[in-house]
Amino acid sequence: MQWSAQVFTIFDRDPALGPMTLRELSRHVLPDDISATGAAMRRLLGEGRPIDVPLRIRTRHGTKHLRIVAEAVTDADGAPVEVHGFFQDLTEQALAQQALGGAQRAVSAQQRTLHTEHLLAARLQEALLPVPTQPLDIAGLRCEVSYLSAEAGTPVGGDWFTVLEMPDGSALLTWAQAGHPPLLRLRDGAADALSRPAGRILGADPGSEYELAQSELRPGDRLFLFTDGLVERHGEDLRIGLDRLAKTIEDLAAANPCAAIARELTDAVGPADPRDDTCLLCVLVR
Numbered sequence: 001m002q003w004s005a006q007v008f009t010i011f012d013r014d015p016a017l018g019p020m021t022l023r024e025l026s027r028h029v030l031p032d033d034i035s036a037t038g039a040a041m042r043r044l045l046g047e048g049r050p051i052d053v054p055l056r057i058r059t060r061h062g063t064k065h066l067r068i069v070a071e072a073v074t075d076a077d078g079a080p081v082e083v084h085g086f087f088q089d090l091t092e093q094a095l096a097q098q099a100l101g102g103a104q105r106a107v108s109a110q111q112r113t114l115h116t117e118h119l120l121a122a123r124l125q126e127a128l129l130p131v132p133t134q135p136l137d138i139a140g141l142r143c144e145v146s147y148l149s150a151e152a153g154t155p156v157g158g159d160w161f162t163v164l165e166m167p168d169g170s171a172l173l174t175w176a177q178a179g180h181p182p183l184l185r186l187r188d189g190a191a192d193a194l195s196r197p198a199g200r201i202l203g204a205d206p207g208s209e210y211e212l213a214q215s216e217l218r219p220g221d222r223l224f225l226f227t228d229g230l231v232e233r234h235g236e237d238l239r240i241g242l243d244r245l246a247k248t249i250e251d252l253a254a255a256n257p258c259a260a261i262a263r264e265l266t267d268a269v270g271p272a273d274p275r276d277d278t279c280l281l282c283v284l285v286r
Contacts, residue, residue, distance in 0.1 A: 001019045001021075002019065003015075003018075003019040004086075006087075007019075007086075007087050010064065010066065010087050010089050011028070011057070011059060012059040012060045012061055022041065025057075026038070028057040028058050028059070029055055029056070029057055030055075030056040030057065030058065030063065032056075033054075033055045033056050036053060036055070037053065037055045037068075040053040040068070044070055044071075044072055044080070044083065045072070045080055045083070046080075048072040048074040048078055048079065048080045049072070050069075050070065050071040050072070051068065051069070051070050051071075051085075052067070052068075052069045053067070053068055054066070054067050054090070055067075055068060063091075064089060064091045065089075065090045065091045065093075065094035065095075066087050066088065066089060066090060066091075067087070067088040067090050068085060068086075068087055068088075069085055069086055069088070070083055070084065070085025070086075071083070071084060071085065136163055137286075138163055138164075138165045138171070139165050139166065139169055139170055139171035140171060140285070140286050141171055141283050141284065141285060141286065142283070142284040142286055143163050143281060143282065143283050143284075144261070144281075144282045144284075145163075145279075145280070145281055145282075146265065146278075146279075146280040146282075147277075147278070147279050147280075163281070173214075173215060173217050173223070174212055174213070174214050175197070175212070175213055175215075176197055176199055176210045176211065176212050176213070177196050177197060177199045177210075178199045178200065178201055178202045178210065179199065179200060179201035179202075179204075180196075180227070180228070181226065181227075181228050181230075181231055181238070181242065182194055182195070182196045182242070183215075183223060183224065183225055184223070184224040184226075184242075184245065184246055184249060185215070185217075185221060185222070185223055185224075186221065186222040186223075186224070186249055186250070186253055187218065187220075187221050187222075189250060189253065190250065191224075191245075191246035191247075191249045191250050191253075192246065193242055193246070194213070194215050195213065196213070197210070197211035197212055197213035198210070198211040199211060217285045218285065219285050219286065220284075220285060221284075221285045222249075222253065222261075222282060222283065222284050222285075223282075223283040223285070224245075224249060224280065224281070224282055224283075225280070225281040225283070226245075226278070226279065226280045226281070227277065227278055227279045227280075229277050229278035229279075230245060230265075230278045230280060231244070231245050245265075248265065249261065249265070252264060252265065261282055265280060265282075
């Protein structure tokens, strides 16, 4: 048996010791690979058939992944008389494949986690703040809701709305605010902002007082209550955003009922501030 210098390097073997016998070689093969390697050797040495098999061996520097390719030279009776072949060290490729497989499994696990989180977020959204898909008819008013979370793929945000009917079945359109943008009223095709009553952001000043304002609404009026994510843009005066929203409402109202305006308004005005959610409530006085 003759080994090249590279084979001695692969097996971490001193060339002075000479090549390994098949018995010595078998002691280096990992237990899980012994059966397949033995069967390959029997095909090669007993039947004279070529082999191309992977195997793993233990060396002084750890486990190595090898490939052995060999063929036999047979006599006139088909009995093997010589064997020629080579060992190929595939350790780096195997380790790279293992790392890639680990990364793919990690990505798959993360995708499953994100999918589960999105499902939970959707269920939480539905439990805490169900967004109706049809207009709400309450106390002579028709209400349409549009909600857009600042973070794509996460439907639960920090903006809220609620629509309640008074015990006697009437509506209350008296309002207060705590640093919120003004309500917009659309009347006879023109949109204008209602004067805001006094009120600072909640918690900013324990002594803050919150005034109430009353605005009379007429049949056909449309009232828009919205959070600042709809009008605020970085580096832009809030009045510019309010004017843009009022103009867009006027344009949409010319051809759309209230039910359609709420659905189209967020797209028409532009994407919401990526740092802020957007909630819009459109109310039609019937």
